[in-house]
Amino acid sequence: MKILSIVGARPNFMKIAPFxxxxxxxxxxxxxxxxxxxxxxxxxxxQNMSASFFEDLGIxxxxxxxxxxxxxxxxxxxxxxxxxxxxxxxxRPDWVIVVGDVNATLAASVTAKKEQIKCAHIEAGLRSGDxxxxxxxxxxxxxxxxxxxxxxxxRSSENLKKEGIPEEKIKFVGNIMIDTLETHRENALKLxxxxxxxxxxxxxxxxxxxxxxxxxxLTMHRPSNVDDRDILSQIIGFLCEDVALKMKLIWPIHxxxxxxxxxxNLWENLVDxxxxxxxxxxxxxxxxxxxxxxDIMLTDSGGLQEECTVLGTPCITMRxxxxxxxxxxxxxxxxxxxxxxxxxxxxxxxxxLKEGRKPVRPELWDGKTAERILKELIxxxx
Ligand code: UD1
Numbered sequence: 613m614k615i616l617s618i619v620g621a622r623p624n625f626m627k628i629a630p631f632x633x634x635x636x637x638x639x640x641x642x643x644x645x646x647x648x649x650x651x652x653x654x655x656x657x658x659q660n661m662s663a664s665f666f667e668d669l670g671i672x673x674x675x676x677x678x679x680x681x682x683x684x685x686x687x688x689x690x691x692x693x694x695x696x697x698x699x700x701x702x703x704r705p706d707w708v709i710v711v712g713d714v715n716a717t718l719a720a721s722v723t724a725k726k727e728q729i730k731c732a733h734i735e736a737g738l739r740s741g742d743x744x745x746x747x748x749x750x751x752x753x754x755x756x757x758x759x760x761x762x763x764x765x766x767r768s769s770e771n772l773k774k775e776g777i778p779e780e781k782i783k784f785v786g787n788i789m790i791d792t793l794e795t796h797r798e799n800a801l802k803l804x805x806x807x808x809x810x811x812x813x814x815x816x817x818x819x820x821x822x823x824x825x826x827x828x829x830l831t832m833h834r835p836s837n838v839d840d841r842d843i844l845s846q847i848i849g850f851l852c853e854d855v856a857l858k859m860k861l862i863w864p865i866h867x868x869x870x871x872x873x874x875x876x877n878l879w880e881n882l883v884d885x886x887x888x889x890x891x892x893x894x895x896x897x898x899x900x901x902x903x904x905x906x907d908i909m910l911t912d913s914g915g916l917q918e919e920c921t922v923l924g925t926p927c928i929t930m931r932x933x934x935x936x937x938x939x940x941x942x943x944x945x946x947x948x949x950x951x952x953x954x955x956x957x958x959x960x961x962x963x964x965l966k967e968g969r970k971p972v973r974p975e976l977w978d979g980k981t982a983e984r985i986l987k988e989l990i991x992x993x994x
Pocket of ligand 1: 621622623655656658659661662682683714715716746747867
């Protein structure tokens, strides 16, 4: 069997790593070997947004890098399709594997089906119901086209059934991100929080961390939070006037957000605040380490909502909806939705700080998802 796996952006890397590990372990046995090729579209290209994840997670160097880089959505998807078509025509794999919901996921599933190659989607069935999110469009199209849909939770399987996807294509296998988390938990614990800060702090953010103080951790990159000047200003007000008055705030900044903060003249306020520690985007292990110690997480990332659920970090999700309802407190998880309403964020921040950590483990979030996926692919092909 020949498999071509496609990754493009930061949140893809932790989803493909366990799958490659499962293939390597299968290939070390006596059965017929799987021939695997890894393609990186190059949507994320910085050392911090890409290469460091390959190093941290032990992912082999991509066999092919398409070097697509930044651009509008149409440019990213179009250019990726043009390049992937050539690769797929040359390699003719039995399966194309796509993960998550980024532009590379969409481009690869469409190209595979046009080339009449079977496509499998890892992390299928997530739905926010919000078509303003580019990721939701990517999910809908990818799931409609995929031949095998691997879901992280039963609710995602239900979403697919409601959309008319035949049941035999849907496989509830658990959350592959948690495979990665469990593999790297111990290594992350060996890192020192102080050292992470020293190695990643922005040169113009002069503040440092006093070990043993409590801290909040923030990540934010969604266009709905960072692309509008008024919304971003209000969020910065909340961060400076509430969060940073109560505790240190550690903020690894996504390049999109850094750009907007500078464009809207909000950067200086942050640099001047001695309780706010601005970091460049950090590696997987570093983020995991900070998440283990954070008193509270503030984020608009879907993946972090899931990691907070397993680690038990109280999580304020700065979105109006989520494609991952299993992570919400009302469903037993660690997170609450506050959108970009800073009053609600303030209220939840003070309430959740009092609650402390409550780790939970949803069904099949057990670190063995990649093995189940590989088994299904092999069964399907036999
Ligand atoms: C993408 C994904 C999103 C994911 C996020 C995580 C899509 C539609 N969106 O959004 O689902 O949650 O990644 O990071 O695919 N940039 C750099 N260096 C890099 C990569 C990007 O400076 O290595 C800059 C780009 O030039 C651009 C900005 O960051 O200005 C945004 O990058 P882009 O790939 O457009 O999407 P993200 O917002 O990162």
